[in-house]
Amino acid sequence: MFDALEIDCCASEECANGTPWTEQTRLHEAQFFTIFGHLKEGGCEAITDVSTRKLAHRIALIFQEKIESSCRIFDCCDSIDGCIEANRQAN
Numbered sequence: 001m002f003d004a005l006e007i008d009c010c011a012s013e014e015c016a017n018g019t020p021w022t023e024q025t026r027l028h029e030a031q032f033f034t035i036f037g038h039l040k041e042g043g044c045e046a047i048t049d050v051s052t053r054k055l056a057h058r059i060a061l062i063f064q065e066k067i068e069s070s071c072r073i074f075d076c077c078d079s080i081d082g083c084i085e086a087n088r089q090a091n
Contacts, residue, residue, distance in 0.1 A: 002037035002067055006044065007056045009077040010034050027053075027077045035060050053077055 009030035010022050022034075033056040036044045047063065050056050053075075060073045 001040065002045075002063075002071060003040045004038040004072045004074060005047075005060045005063055005067075006036040006038060007053070007060060007073070007075045007077060008034050008036065009053075010049070024076070030077065033077070035063070037063070 009025050009027050010033065011025040011029055011031040012020055012022050014020055025031075030053075032049050032051055033053050034049050035047045035056055037047050038044050048059065050059060057073075057075070064071050064073060
């Protein structure tokens with residue numbers, strides 16, 4: 001199913017019309033953290049949102065054990081550029 005997991009810093013914003021949306025942010029702006037699974041066939045799927053980066057790592061490790069140990073975990077919170085690199089390596 002997944003060949004990699006990714007942890008992203010996220011924040012919720014609201015459009016002018018009141019519609020909520022979520023965007024990737026830098027670590028100091030994060031309101032929550034999302035764990036994504038990189039699908040083997042391409043694309044990604046949000047697995048869950050959590051309140052802390054530490055909890056995101058704990059949950060990602062549990063998923064890694066359940067999926068397979070070769071599934072890599074990328075933490076994109078230190079650098080948005082790191083997220084681009086993680087996507088390139090996973091695909």
